[in-house]
Amino acid sequence: MAETTLEEAPQRARDLFHKGFTAFERGNLDYAIDLLSASVAAAPGLLQARKFLRAAEIRKFKQAGGGRFAHWTPMLAALPLYLKALAKLKSGKGGEVLAAAEELLRRDPLNPKFILLFVQAAVRANLPDVAIQTLEMARDHHPENIAMINWLGSLYQKVGRTRAARECFEKLCEICPNDPGALKSLKDAMALDSMSTDGWAQTAEAGGTYRDVMRDMKEAEILEQESKAVKSTEDLDALIADTLAKIEQEPENVNYLRALARLYAQKKQFRQSLDTVRKAIALSPGDPELDNLLSVIRLQQFDEEIARLREGGREAAAAEKEKEKKRFAFHNLQERVRRYPNDLKLRHDLGLALFEQDSLNEAIQQFQMAQRSPKHRISSLYYLGLSFKRKKQNDLAVEQLRKAASEITGMDAQKKEIYYELGGLFEAAGDWNQAADYYKQIYQVDIGYRDIAQKIETFYQQRRNG
DSSP states (O other), X not given: OOOBOTTTSOHHHHHHHHHHXXXXXXXXXXXXXXHHHHHHHHOTTBHHHHHHHHHHHHHHHHHTTOOGGGGHHHHHHHHHHHHHXXXXXXXXXXXXXHHHHHHHHHHOTTOHHHHHHHHHHHHHTTOHHHHHHHHHHHHTTOTTOHHHHHHHHHHHHHXXXXXXXXXXXXXXXXXXXTOHHHHHHHHHHHHHHHHSHHHHHHHHHTTOOHHHHHHHHHHHHHHHHHHOSSOOHHHHHHHHHHHHHHHHHOTTOHHHHXXXXXXXXXXXXXXXXXXXXXXXXXXXXXXXXXXXHHHHHHHHHHHHHHHHHHHTTOHHHHHHHHHHHHHHHHHHHHHHHXXXXXXXXXXXXXXXXXXXXXXXXXXXXXXXXXXXXXXXXXXXXXXXXXXXXXXXXXHHHHHHHHHHHHTOOSOOHHHHHHHHHHHHHHHHTTOHHHHHHHHHHHHTTOTTSTTHHHHHHHHHHHHHHO
């Protein structure tokens, strides 16, 4: 399927486009969408019609109050069409899927699943520029969607836009700095950009020389060293030297200082690492990520000191250092919660530390706040249950554990642990029937879990004995 300019399109497609564009300019979005959709149906490769069709759809969606939660209703209503189109895509029917994907985007033009389905269908239909166009329009609304960035970077490479591909993968590495795959993609993109006509031309237009291209190749080597899961001393030295050179050029760049601190820590040069983080904090005070990095590196330093003491056979000194590490970790958490009271992860972590110390009322207070975090909600509910159990407030413990279990689909390790605790609470209360209900659900999926087989056998033995 060929991509088409307006001049090359059939007369009917052109007429529909002009009418649709006029309706779009006048704000008559429903009519514009109808006309532009018909233009696209008459000329599937007509980029200009698709551009204004997508713009009209997005404008209408946003005028209707389309936010993050507005995707749910169209997704549920369109699920049968989406699944059918997905199945066709897997069977290689790109052209048919393209029409279905357009219908899905009409319902919700900013749904990431619909966008990615459309992109894959356009690629199968040999319309890479159509896919690029839709991804470019979606990028403003989903700037950190990893799948979209990957697709856009790959498509830019496919059509020879090497500089744009490189910029995509640079963005990907900003979002996923420790992802070897992202780093490799950027390294490859940099190499292609440097070697391509596009890369040479853009370098020349910017007043650059072949030395600029060689510098890019050097950056590619640095990226390859960064992408290694295990870095040698030579790799770390090269990365440190490169980062120091960048800091010399931009001494107030906090990102470079953060990267240098991590490299020093990997090389176990903890004093230099901590000094570097403190410099970054001085430039960006009140940055919770930098505070967290300072804590992480200090704990790594403790671990290194403890390991050295143990290697030297100084067990008593190592044990004392372990206690010092725990005191530091606890007081550091308290201080960071004081500075960042709305950081729910810190609340959750402090709750765990208080629970381990048996400071149950204080732990409960932290978990009650931390449960507002979607990421830490289930864990917070679980530890609330355990805290109430330790306080012998078993009815409250059951309530919290049931809440936690209700939010887990399937029987994963976490749900087994929750059900085991619930079973134990009812068993302790002498309610073996309720206890067995929870134990049996674990038993049916994992007979080897802890002593669950023995508990079930005991339950049935009691029933037989009447």
